[in-house]
Amino acid sequence: MSTAQPLNVGLLGLGVVGSAVAAGLLEGRGNLAGDGARPLVLKRALVRDAKKKRPVRLPARTLTTDPSAVLDDPDIDIIVEVMGGEQPACDYIARAIRSGKHVVTANKEVLCKRGDELLPMAERHGVRLLHEASVGGGIPIIGPLSSDLLANRISSIRAIINGTTNYILTKMAREGASFDDVLREAQKLGYAEADPSADVEGWDAAYKIAVLARVAFGASVPLDRVYREGIVSLQAQEFRYAATLGYTIKLLAAARRAGDGLLVRVHPALIPSDVPMAKVDGVLNVVEVEGDLVGPLWFQGRGAGPQATASAVFGDLLRIARGAEIRPHARTGRRGDKVKLAPMANHECKYYFRLVCKDRPGVLARIAGVLGRSKISIASVIQMDADAEKGEADLVIMTHPSLERSVQRAMKEISELPVVARVAAVLRVEGY
Numbered sequence: 178m179s180t181a182q183p184l185n186v187g188l189l190g191l192g193v194v195g196s197a198v199a200a201g202l203l204e205g206r207g208n209l210a211g212d213g214a215r216p217l218v219l220k221r222a223l224v225r226d227a228k229k230k231r232p233v234r235l236p237a238r239t240l241t242t243d244p245s246a247v248l249d250d251p252d253i254d255i256i257v258e259v260m261g262g263e264q265p266a267c268d269y270i271a272r273a274i275r276s277g278k279h280v281v282t283a284n285k286e287v288l289c290k291r292g293d294e295l296l297p298m299a300e301r302h303g304v305r306l307l308h309e310a311s312v313g314g315g316i317p318i319i320g321p322l323s324s325d326l327l328a329n330r331i332s333s334i335r336a337i338i339n340g341t342t343n344y345i346l347t348k349m350a351r352e353g354a355s356f357d358d359v360l361r362e363a364q365k366l367g368y369a370e371a372d373p374s375a376d377v378e379g380w381d382a383a384y385k386i387a388v389l390a391r392v393a394f395g396a397s398v399p400l401d402r403v404y405r406e407g408i409v410s411l412q413a414q415e416f417r418y419a420a421t422l423g424y425t426i427k428l429l430a431a432a433r434r435a436g437d438g439l440l441v442r443v444h445p446a447l448i449p450s451d452v453p454m455a456k457v458d459g460v461l462n463v464v465e466v467e468g469d470l471v472g473p474l475w476f477q478g479r480g481a482g483p484q485a486t487a488s489a490v491f492g493d494l495l496r497i498a499r500g501a502e503i504r505p506h507a508r509t510g511r512r513g514d515k516v517k518l519a520p521m522a523n524h525e526c527k528y529y530f531r532l533v534c535k536d537r538p539g540v541l542a543r544i545a546g547v548l549g550r551s552k553i554s555i556a557s558v559i560q561m562d563a564d565a566e567k568g569e570a571d572l573v574i575m576t577h578p579s580l581e582r583s584v585q586r587a588m589k590e591i592s593e594l595p596v597v598a599r600v601a602a603v604l605r606v607e608g609y
């Protein structure tokens with residue numbers, strides 16, 4: 178048992194993550210930083226509703242509904258923000274920093290939207306703002322990028338960082354079920370929120386990839402500069418056709434140097450079935466990092482859940498207890514260079530198109546004409562299911578690497594052809 182002066186912890190939030198952190202502190206995980214480190218003690222916990230039943234029993238007078246009882250208590254040294262959302266979390270974090278408290282947070286939204294103010298503010302006040310749990314749940318990724326990999330020039334990060342969508346896509350691929358059916362089931366099982374938009378529209382993954390881009394590339398990435406497409410419009414056919422062609426579909430979050438800029442994007446992508454990323458299923462997350470010295474690295478694990486996320490929060494807490502110097506935003510501070518962001522129009526990859534076409538001669542020639550004029554070269558064309566009653570058929574086209582801007586232009590033109598009933602899917606194929 179350490180004889181060093183304890184560090185008092187104030188929790189903001191005692192929900193899924195906060196309860197697991199409180200339980201960990203009560204069972205002595207705050208003593209694990211090793212010899213000479215200051216032990217961590219839970220002092221107060223802020224909630225909205227003091228009467229709610231909680232999975233953890235706190236000592237008397239720990240729980241409060243008054244933010245000042247935590248934020249203005251001079252005896253509290255570290256604030257753990259596990260409330261979520263942009264506000265009031267942002268104001269509370271800023272208040273804690275200004276009064277000289279270290280902050281540990283799991284909040285990707287606040288880090289993404291307000292990190293550019295909060296991180297330098299922490300630096301100015303000589304405190305830490307650590308956020309390992311904000312991306313990838315229990316997967317250690319901010320720490321390695323901020324310390325172990327500092328000597329590397331990172332060229333690319335590709336990740337599956339939203340467990341809810343990965344669960345839905347895995348089910349759709351395995352069972353041929355529709356998005357709506359799988360979403361309903363995921364909500365019943367507690368894998369998806371009642372309002373699933375943050376997950377299925379790709380916002381959550383966009384927050385996280387923006388946070389990772391700041392740490393890995395020193396880039397300030399406003400949310401509106403993350404290209405974002407969710408999974409809501411994916412149809413069961415795409416999974417079946419993709420499998421026939423040797424692919425599976427994942428919601429990919431990526432940040433990659435492209436020319437002299439950085440392209441940050443979130444969208445569903447066809448992943449070759451034989452690469453490891455295609456096999457990261459269910460609620461698992463993965464982050465693949467490419468550094469110039471180290472080469473490719475692979476971090477896989479539980480991207481959410483109380484215990485796994487508490488593991489990441491404790492990593493940060495114990496770093497502070499040890500006095501170890503880890504600054505997640507060190508790259509921005511050290512290089513001071515502005516990273517330019519590249520537009521999605523510059524993205525180049527192979528594409529998968531599904532066009533619902535009139536089942537009659539000459540269709541392909543009309544489509545190939547548009548693609549040819551747009552400098553999009555066809556790799557294969559397969560006619561899939563046909564609807565004899567409507568006289569329509571699914572035409573699946575795979576292309577050679579093509580520019581996004583050319584593809585968008587060509588798809589607009591193709592959608593207006595009289596032989597095309599509709600452009601049912603345009604999906605990017607991730608290269609490995």
Ligand SMILES: NC(=O)c1ccc[n+]([C@@H]2O[C@H](COP(=O)([O-])OP(=O)(O)OC[C@H]3O[C@@H](n4cnc5c(N)ncnc54)[C@H](OP(=O)(O)O)[C@@H]3O)[C@@H](O)[C@H]2O)c1
Binds near residue numbers: 193
């Ligand atoms: N859940 C995960 O697996 C996971 C994984 C990684 C990161 N995270 C991040 O961790 C954070 C917390 O997530 P969570 O799942 O633990 O959320 P949660 O279960 O909804 O818990 C939120 C907690 O914050 C309290 N709270 C919210 N707004 C408040 C306010 N204005 N004033 C006082 N208390 C307030 C709630 O109080 P009441 O209990 O009284 O309502 C609740 O205890 C989020 O940023 C989330 O993105 C979560």
